[in-house]
């Protein structure tokens with residue numbers, strides 16, 4: 059049974075940045091109700107309203123993983139680890155985006171899967187064999203008929219974006235060698251609760267995983283966890299290492315039972331924990347609105363930094379527009395000169411001078427706080443301050 063614990067009201071689709079501002083309508087289905095539930099049996103957190111993949115991931119998908127050094131560094135480190143620990147003969151990445159990870163692998167030993175044609179074009183251009191398609195059984199069979207089987211499959215921030223998770227794992231199991239490994243990484247729901255980062259919920263994040271839910275989910279496909287790594291990326295993620303249950307060559311590390319017991323101790327198996335999270339979100343919203351109001355009452359200038367999918371949730375839920383935030387800065391070319399979805403706030407292509415005469419910066423990309431603080435030393439030095447809602451609304 060799926061029990062609702064969070065209602066983030068009406069939201070636009072994240073990552074749909076319009077060239078000019080327009081008020082979106084519920085009737086025309088430009089806005090949809092963002093409600094989140096907890097499945098008491100499977101322990102899986104999911105959205106009630108699931109938007110079809112083809113609407114979310116099209117030929118104009120603007121997000122590029124390479125826009126942050128934190129991510130490219132993390133991918134580089136991982137690629138070294140995969141080669142050293144598993145030395146795969148053939149490596150497949152589901153959701154290869156602009157090739158931020160795959161570029162660290164040999165072109166003859168790696169395959170990309172990417173449904174957004176604008177991104178698939180990038181990895182093809184770099185010489186990687188790229189399937190411009192959605193991950194499903196058809197595609198898995200297509201790859202199988204060309205390459206036979208694959209001994210390492212990796213996917214970051216992608217599987218949680220696909221509606222039918224059973225099909226996802228069935229298609230993976232279909233292609234993986236008997237002693238193959240699957241590595242997936244996604245934001246951790248435990249971290250999401252701890253940081254009260256309710257902006258992890260937007261249409262693309264159909265599911266937010268916990269080790270508890272992943273363990274149950276993969277068991278049906280005769281897969282099991284053998285290692286879990288904690289990562290700082292995307293506000294706190296977990297990297298799950300998965301193998302076939304009957305593969306006894308790989309030992310199960312105690313990181314798995316440790317993570318599961320931490321989650322159980324924190325109450326991730328109980329609906330009450332989720333309900334409390336939902337209540338805290340409302341308080342966080344009111345506190346953030348109060349901070350913005352106080353600053354604007356003093357006639358100070360606020361801009362946003364990092365026009366993230368996450369910021370879309372916050373700004374729409376807290377109803378913050380250009381009366382409060384003058385503009386956003388972002389390094390992503392396909393976001394510049396466009397508007398935050400559902401809001402009248404323009405996004406400008408990042409340049410240092412856009413921070414001149416600014417008093418406060420709202421951290422849309424709070425998950426890259428360290429990288430941004432390092433970059434904006436001068437802003438901090440001259441007394442500029444940042445606003446964040448994580449783990450609670452405050453000025454830093």
Ligand code: JHZ
Nearest residue numbers: 125126215262364365366367368388389390423426429
């Ligand atoms: P970032 C996207 O979410 C969507 P978002 C998706 N659903 C997902 O799961 C995650 O990514 C992985 C900019 N930036 O990574 C670049 C600067 O301008 O938090 C990006 O637009 N300057 C697939 O959108 C944004 O911030 C900088 O110095 O929430 C960061 O987006 C840095 C570091 C970033 O993901």
